[in-house]
Amino acid sequence: MTVLLTGAAGFIGYHTAVALLARGETVIGVDNLNDYYDPALKAARLQRLEGSAGFSFRRLDIADRDAVAALVDDLPEIDRVIHLAAQAGVRYSLVNPYAYIRSNIEGHVVLLEACRRLPRLEHFVYASSSSVYGANRKLPFSVDDRVDTPVSLYGATKKAMEEISFSYANVYGTPLTGLRFFTVYGPWGRPDMAAYIFTSKILNGEPIPVFNYGDMRRDFTFIDDIVAGLLAALDRPPATGHNGLPPHAVYNLGNHRSELLTDFIAILEQAIGRKAEVELLPMQIGDVKETFADIDASRRDLGFSPKTAISEGVPRFVAWYRDYHRV
Ligand SMILES: NC(=O)c1ccc[n+]([C@@H]2O[C@H](COP(=O)([O-])OP(=O)(O)OC[C@H]3O[C@@H](n4cnc5c(N)ncnc54)[C@H](O)[C@@H]3O)[C@@H](O)[C@H]2O)c1
Numbered sequence: 014m015t016v017l018l019t020g021a022a023g024f025i026g027y028h029t030a031v032a033l034l035a036r037g038e039t040v041i042g043v044d045n046l047n048d049y050y051d052p053a054l055k056a057a058r059l060q061r062l063e064g065s066a067g068f069s070f071r072r073l074d075i076a077d078r079d080a081v082a083a084l085v086d087d088l089p090e091i092d093r094v095i096h097l098a099a100q101a102g103v104r105y106s107l108v109n110p111y112a113y114i115r116s117n118i119e120g121h122v123v124l125l126e127a128c129r130r131l132p133r134l135e136h137f138v139y140a141s142s143s144s145v146y147g148a149n150r151k152l153p154f155s156v157d158d159r160v161d162t163p164v165s166l167y168g169a170t171k172k173a174m175e176e177i178s179f180s181y182a183n184v185y186g187t188p189l190t191g192l193r194f195f196t197v198y199g200p201w202g203r204p205d206m207a208a209y210i211f212t213s214k215i216l217n218g219e220p221i222p223v224f225n226y227g228d229m230r231r232d233f234t235f236i237d238d239i240v241a242g243l244l245a246a247l248d249r250p251p252a253t254g255h256n257g258l259p260p261h262a263v264y265n266l267g268n269h270r271s272e273l274l275t276d277f278i279a280i281l282e283q284a285i286g287r288k289a290e291v292e293l294l295p296m297q298i299g300d301v302k303e304t305f306a307d308i309d310a311s312r313r314d315l316g317f318s319p320k321t322a323i324s325e326g327v328p329r330f331v332a333w334y335r336d337y338h339r340v
Contacts, residue, residue, distance in 0.1 A: 015039040015090045016247075019075055019124065020097035022046055022055035024203045025140070025194070025239060027062065029095060032240045034065045041088060044098060045074040049105070049112075050204045057337075058201055075120035078127075085127040093247055094128050096121070096139040099170075102205050103144060103299050106166040117170035121177060129185045136250035138243065141175055141191040141263065143232070143304045144168030152271070153232075153307035156193070156263050165299035175263060182259035188250035189260065192243060195267030195306045199236030199326060200333030207231075208327070211278065212334050215285050220292040221278070227293060229274040230303040232267040235321035235329075242266040245315040267306020268319045280323055284331040 016033055020026035021042025033040050042062065046055050062068050073080040075098050085091070100106075100116040121139065128134055146154040148162040163169040171193075178189045198208040211221045243266070251262040282289050296302070311317035334340075 015041065015088070015092055017041050017043065017088070017091045017094045017128070018097070019043045019095070020099065020140075021062065021070065022059045023097060024201055025197060025236065025243075026097045027058035027201055028199075028236050028240050029097065029243055030062050030068065032244060034062070034067050037067070039067050040069075041091065042068060042070045043073055043075065043084070044070075046072060049100065049102070054201075054204065075124050076115050078123050081123050081127045085131060089132055091128075091131050092133040092135050094124070094134065094137040095243065095247060096124055096137065099140060101167070101203070103165045103167045104297060105205070107299055110166050113166050113170045118173055118177070121174045125177070125181045125187070129181065129187050134187065136188045136190065136247060138190045138192065138247050139174060139178065141193045142168065142171040143193050143195040143265070143267065143306065144301075145172045145175065145193060146304070147301065152303065153269070153305040154265065155307040156265055156310050164301060167299075179259060179261045182261035186253075186260065189262075190246050190251060191261075191263040192246060193263065193265045193306075194239060195232040195234045195265065195304055197234050197236055197239050199330055202236070202330060207274075207277070208281070208330050209334070211281055211289065212285060212331060215282065215287050215289045216340055218290075220290040222294050223274065223278070223291050224294050224300060225296040225302060227275050227291070228302065230271040230305065231274060231277070232269065232271050232304045232306045233277060233323050233326070234266065234268040234306075234319060235326035238268065238319035238321055239266055242311060242315060242317045242319075245317060249315060262314070264311040264315060264317070265306040265308050266311060266317065267304070267308060268321070269306055269308045270322070271303060271305035272323055277323055277327070280327045281331065284328040
């Protein structure tokens with residue numbers, strides 16, 4: 014199987030590449046290695062992949078039509094696509110909205126347009142987000158719930174990706190699956206996310222910013238569980254629905270445990286061996302107070318079964334952080 018993997022130098026992309034290579038797949042990694050966060054971390058992930066037989070890398074921007082068309086023309090053997098490249102982050106969408114339009118919307122369409130011409134394409138899996146649930150109040154968040162209230166532009170672009178995908182499944186019959194990831198953390202994680210920011214600040218003796226005065230809950234999902242769900246989805250392209258709906262499916266990938274942010278911090282403190290100095294701050298615009306994934310459909314259709322509690326995953330993140338930064 015030959016997999017085109019976008020965002021291969023990113024957090025989830027890197028781990029996905031490792032898992033695909035371990036099961037003997039050929040992986041064509043794509044990334045533009047942008048500087049939204051330290052490109053040295055992306056380069057370090059990539060360096061670990063580049064030695065592997067079966068892995069090749071192309072540096073390109075997924076919104077660059079000519080570059081993507083040329084890539085796909087060059088590689089007609091691609092039979093699966095995992096599309097993870099995106100402008101991520103809720104808070105940055107208030108700072109640089111156009112990056113979200115370009116990478117998440119334009120980039121997604123450019124990729125779909127190119128890939129629908131692949132002669133052997135069996136399945137195109139793409140990253141959506143729990144952010145699509147926005148201001149929804151009903152918990153846990155279910156894929157059967159309406160998602161019409163994104164509270165950030167990031168969430169709105171992920172919702173748009175789902176709708177655009179549905180239309181491609183309808184018009185071209187391309188089997189597509191969108192995965193709504195819930196707060197992913199683990200080794201090689203993202204420097205703009207809580208686990209990384211808190212660890213860095215606690216180790217530097219700096220106060221950690223805690224929004225909504227700590228009254229937040231997140232469904233923290235360990236990276237290995239996400240990758241297991243992603244590969245399970247990849248191997249199960251949706252069929253055209255029995256009621257004639259196009260071959261498009263959406264699943265939640267979350268841990269199905271909504272943890273208090275303060276409990277997450279306590280486990281982090283224990284793993285680091287230091288107390289955090291906490292700076293309590295109001296809720297940030299664009300953020301949501303609570304996330305909690307209903308994973309009934311993912312269990313039923315994908316056999317998804319997350320295994321990692323934060324008491325196990327957080328120390329694994331801290332161990333990686335100390336090793337990577339030599340602190
Ligand atoms: N990490 C999470 O908690 C989380 C939660 C929900 C959804 N997601 C989604 O999962 C996917 C992967 O997230 P991640 O945490 O690995 O983020 P990441 O930022 O580490 O990875 C994304 C990668 O895509 C690349 N990229 C961005 N724009 C690009 C473009 N225009 N062309 C080519 N490459 C580009 C970046 O350089 C980066 O390496 C994203 O689509 C993200 O929105 C992540």
